[in-house]
Amino acid sequence: MNSDFLKGSFTWIAGIEDTCVYPPSGFGMQSLDEYDLTEHTLHWRDDLTLARDLGATAVRYGVNWPLVHTGRDSFDWSFLDERLRFAHEELGLTVIADLVHYGTPTWLEGSFADPGYPEAIEAFAGEFAARYRGIVDHLTPLNEPLTTASFCGLRGVWPPALTGWAGWTTVVMGMVHGMRRTISAVRAANPDAVIVHVEASSLYRASETELELRAALLHSLGMLPTDLLLGRVTRDHDMHGWLVEHGADPDALASFTEDVPVVDLMGVNYYPDLSPRTLMRIDGEVAQIATNRWQEGLTTSLTHFAERYGIPVLITETSIEGDDDVRAEWLDDSARAVSELREEGLDIRGYTWWPLLDFVDWSYASGGRNVEEFLLVATLADGADVPSAQTAISADPLLGKTAFLRRMGLIRLEESADGSLERIPTIAATHFRELSRGPAAVVGDADA
Numbered sequence: 482m483n484s485d486f487l488k489g490s491f492t493w494i495a496g497i498e499d500t501c502v503y504p505p506s507g508f509g510m511q512s513l514d515e516y517d518l519t520e521h522t523l524h525w526r527d528d529l530t531l532a533r534d535l536g537a538t539a540v541r542y543g544v545n546w547p548l549v550h551t552g553r554d555s556f557d558w559s560f561l562d563e564r565l566r567f568a569h570e571e572l573g574l575t576v577i578a579d580l581v582h583y584g585t586p587t588w589l590e591g592s593f594a595d596p597g598y599p600e601a602i603e604a605f606a607g608e609f610a611a612r613y614r615g616i617v618d619h620l621t622p623l624n625e626p627l628t629t630a631s632f633c634g635l636r637g638v639w640p641p642a643l644t645g646w647a648g649w650t651t652v653v654m655g656m657v658h659g660m661r662r663t664i665s666a667v668r669a670a671n672p673d674a675v676i677v678h679v680e681a682s683s684l685y686r687a688s689e690t691e692l693e694l695r696a697a698l699l700h701s702l703g704m705l706p707t708d709l710l711l712g713r714v715t716r717d718h719d720m721h722g723w724l725v726e727h728g729a730d731p732d733a734l735a736s737f738t739e740d741v742p743v744v745d746l747m748g749v750n751y752y753p754d755l756s757p758r759t760l761m762r763i764d765g766e767v768a769q770i771a772t773n774r775w776q777e778g779l780t781t782s783l784t785h786f787a788e789r790y791g792i793p794v795l796i797t798e799t800s801i802e803g804d805d806d807v808r809a810e811w812l813d814d815s816a817r818a819v820s821e822l823r824e825e826g827l828d829i830r831g832y833t834w835w836p837l838l839d840f841v842d843w844s845y846a847s848g849g850r851n852v853e854e855f856l857l858v859a860t861l862a863d864g865a866d867v868p869s870a871q872t873a874i875s876a877d878p879l880l881g882k883t884a885f886l887r888r889m890g891l892i893r894l895e896e897s898a899d900g901s902l903e904r905i906p907t908i909a910a911t912h913f914r915e916l917s918r919g920p921a922a923v924v925g926d927a928d929a
Contacts, residue, residue, distance in 0.1 A: 484675045486746055486830045492539050493917035495532035496798060496835030497521060499543025500843065502584035502639050513846035519838050519894065520902050529568050532837055535891065535910055536917025539575035540568060541797060541833055543582045550586045550605045558612060569616045577677055580606055580663060581623040583632065583639060592641040593633055594651050599658040607666035614671040622663040625681045625750060626656050626706035631854050638852045650727040657709045657737060664742040679748035679797045680707055682756040682782040684774065692760040695767060711790065712741030746830060747790055748797030751782050753811060758855055769855040776818040787827055795831035800889040808909035816916050834913060838904065839894040842885040
């Protein structure tokens with residue numbers, strides 16, 4: 482298997498939102514399965530074909546670990562067999578498989594904090610890699626460790642519902658153990674596998690001098706899961722003492738510096754209106770305010786990951802929430818920024834618009850409660866900007882999905898009278914097709 486990514490080619494990628502969190506009984510949320518919520522479960526053939534027709538030659542695709550790994554030693558591969566073979570064999574798409582996307586099987590009672598988690602994900606990863614070798618050779622061990630740690634370990638939103646920085650540390654240590662064992666199992670089962678590590682951008686600014694240390698800490702924490710995975714957190718690392726202070730086992734930390742796994746591609750997730758944050762005091766509390774930094778933030782994030790780790794990068798998620806014209810504008814401007822960075826010598830291997838389809842806000846599964854760690858900014862009638870929660874949190878889940886639809890896809894979803902979701906291409910979809918089919922010079926040429 483010769484990966485176009487590893488040969489230096491630039492690849493246009495579509496991503497289908499695949500958050501898959503199934504809570505144990507009695508947990509304070511419904512299941513959060515975006516494949517079901519967006520009706521991809523019903524229309525997966527059409528959706529994957531649409532990705533191909535828009536010019537994508539690769540697709541980031543979740544494999545619903547909580548549903549496939551039905552028991553410690555049992556698996557149900559039936560729906561994956563059909564979908565993955567269709568994507569690869571009939572459509573010719575390169576599949577980048579998301580092995581873990583925020584959720585774990587319900588039989589794993591402690592989720593990411595369960596002592597059995599590393600062994601469980603190792604078993605699944607090894608079985609998956611062996612079964613789909615030659616069909617799926619590009620794998621992401623775990624999507625966005627930083628976001629997972631926030632929802633599962635810091636703020637108690639998703640299982641295992643830990644809280645505080647000790648909870649964050651527990652989840653991060655479990656995830657790193659799991660990612661290390663995943664990569665080892667995948668490479669043993671498929672020596673040709675390409676490992677795509679995917680992490681969220683970590684961009685923080687302070688609104689006042691007194692908050693600069695807090696912003697610096699959050700930035701360091703944002704890089705910490707990847708630093709741990711890549712064996713960089715020795716006793717001399719500036720966050721080693723912080724980790725131990727918050728419950729990390731020093732022997733476990735030392736073990737992470739040995740037999741360090743190899744990551745082939747560094748995936749960076751960046752949303753211009755959501756990823757950059759400004760720290761601000763509100764009613765005596767420090768809040769993260771989402772701050773649109775447009776192309777500048779994208780350039781900063783890609784450059785930082787590339788320079789810090791020395792691994793080829795690709796955009797594994799980007800889009801913007803807004804009307805069709807706003808989405809098209811961001812696509813054009815971000816593609817231009819990538820082209821300029823490649824011309825300057827930055828090794829960028831791909832661009833993923835995520836999500837292909839509008840998706841249902843995560844608050845839907847929590848009864849409309851805002852579950853994000855940041856606030857958006859609303860503009861009042863007098864022109865003043867004030868922080869506010871997302872508008873979707875006031876909606877009633879019993880009234881349908883419309884109020885919860887996040888308008889971020891190349892394909893717009895519209896709820897019909899019967900509750901089904903119609904797929905409507907946006908102008909951004911047309912722009913994506915044109916960019917993907919244009920000359921290599923549009924996005925630079927790594928082989929030139």
